[in-house]
Amino acid sequence: MTWVMKKRIHQIELFMKYPHEVQEERLSKLLQTAKKTEFGKKHGFADIQNIEQYREQVSVHTYEKIYPYIERRMKGEEKLLWPTDVKWFAKSSGTTNARSKFIPVSAEALEDCHFKGGKDLISIYVNNYPDTKMFSGKGLALGGSHQLNELDPKANSYYGDVSAVIMKNLPMWAQIIRTPSLEIALMDNWEEKIAKLAETTIDENVTSISGVPTWTILLLQRLMEMKGAKDITEIWPNLEVFFHGAVSFTPYRNLFKQLIPSSGMRYVETYNASEGFFGIQDQKDSEELLLMLDYGIYYEFIPYHEIQKDEPKAISLSEVKLGEIYAMLITTNAGLWRYSIGDTIKFTSLDPYRIKIAGRTKHFINAFGEELVVENAETAISDACEKTGAMIDNFTAAPMYFTDKSEGSHEWVIEFNKKPADLAYFTEILDQKLREVNSDYDAKRYKNLALKIPVVHIAEPGTFYQWMKKRGKLGGQNKVPRLANNREYIDDILELIKSS
Incomplete structure (x- = not known):
């Protein structure tokens, strides 16, 4: 494991050193892979030679613009946005719209983005803390639920929270070192799930937690109530790290210090969403997130003053400036083309490229x-x-x-x-x-x-x-x-x- 992790750290250092070359290569590969899809033929992917041509031939896409393709795929049609068979869809629970979004998750996106992000998170953590005892116990993951696609059972496709999609497809080695069982982790009823989570993990040797701060707090409070404990160190004395994302950790930091008053407790932020895995906190003394550039995603950025326009102009990674707010635009190995994910970020470093999340374009x-x-x-x-x-x-x-x-x-x-x-x-x-x-x-x-x-x-x-x-x-x-x-x-x- 150590050998694999060190090898990956070297690869991360390479994209940090050559960010623009890595991104250009990613875009070229994505266009070549999808040139025979319906979307690729319609937008002339086979003839695109550079980013300028790509922007001319493909407009910025919101979910509403790309949804007709997604709906057809969920009903069984193939080779629309991406050439390989897409069986999984992440139900975007981050949206505040009444109607949920269904984001395609290809096998390539699972392997080369979501799983790769998880492995890199561990590699970076171990590289920063070589004395870690995390592997001596279990990792607790708070995820969502999944279910059969209801649009057309014959299509043999599934949807659920992205965390559930990832859990359901994890390799065997990863299933062994995590808790609770998949049966509990994928339960639909959240109140019942919290009760079962607490009941089945209270006597486990939990050394790491992954989840959203707000829902993790509920679980920790339930555990303390059940055990009559003053804090979580009485229940999980070997707990050493909380991998968190989805919302800013800043307002919750003091509460977590009260719940887990351990000087050895560490907090590591990630930036992942239904659409992909984008960033990891890679430095011990900084809350900035390293933008991960070799996950099968090509990035563009819309300046803040352009966000509300019908046809916003986007810029490349090489053109961004420190401290300015941008909406993020992604092209992915699951068939999202110049897709606006609705998040805003700002760059805190340009060498390497590190970011902080500023919020949602609609928030x-x-x-x-x-x-x-x-x-x-x-x-x-x-x-x-x-x-x-x-x-x-x-x-x-x-x-x-x-x-x-x-x-x-x-x-x-x-x-x-x-x-x-x-x-x-x-x-x-x-x-x-x-x-x-x-x-x-x-x-x-x-x-x-x-x-x-x-x-x-x-x-x-x-x-x-x-x-x-x-x-x-x-x-x-x-x-x-x-x-x-x-x-x-x-x-x-x-x-x-x-x-x-």
Whole structure:
């Protein structure tokens, strides 16, 4: 294992050294592989020689634009977007739309992207911590569920959360070192699953956890309740690492330190989604994510000011600038062509290329020209928690519009694990930090002319859980929408608070 890992570290160093050559090679290979598909023939893949031609012949695709091909494949048609037989679809639980998305996951995407990402995560971790004892116990993975494709059983295809698709297809060696059993890991009913997870893993020697912070907290709290333990070290004394993703870990860091008060505990972030595996935290002393460039994905980036345009202009990796926000565009080995995944990132390093996730293209508040993104919100709420000793479970925010009786502002609903002693002081710090990290917000807050200080509501424990349950979005990789430019979510939550 050590030999294989060291060999892979060398390959990672190569794409870090030659990023543009690796990316150009990836695009060329993808186009050649798919040139005889229906999509490839329609867009002249066989004749494309460079990125400029590719952009001319293939427009930016949203899910809605590419869905007709996906629907036909789910009903059994072949060689539409990708030449090999695609049997698995990742049901995108990260979307906040009422209608779920079904993202194709080819055998190549599973092997050369998702599995490769998982193996690289372990290789990088072991390279950083050669004294690890992780392999002396089990890795606990909190995943989603999967089921037969309901559109056409004859098509013999399946869908589920991407975590479930990965678990179902893991090689035997990986199944042996993980817990719980697949039967429990793939259960549909999340409340029943949490109970079974706790029941079957409480006496295991768990050394690592992989999952989303919000749902992992629920499991840890259940375990402590069952055992009457003060913290998780009494249950899993050898636990050493939490591999996390899907949402920012920053607001949850202090709560995890309380739940797992071990000086040897480590936290490693990943950036993976239904569409692919994109980044890994590769440095011990930094939360930046290394952009993984040899996973069968070709990247383009849409500058922030272009995002809302009907035909946005994209740039290549070689053209990106430090600190600017971009929407990510991907071309993949599962047949997603110039596909907008709905995430925004910013580059923190250009040699090698490292990034931080800024939020979702649809998750922002810009009702008054303030251009507030999720990264701003998470930075501010973390600062307010740190300075007041508060700890949060979840939050969301939305605009409060002008009326004849009041100015505009932002309205927040926050569920605390530990409430601040003085909510007004907490709100003041939140506001000050937002002004510090976002100059547009600061300008609108000047003398309360366009925006007054935020309004913060405290939600009782379990509020967001009940709201997600009501929406049918418990567990897996489902996430509470942090920001919205309308009041759809916040009004629904406030109504739930009022009725309870």
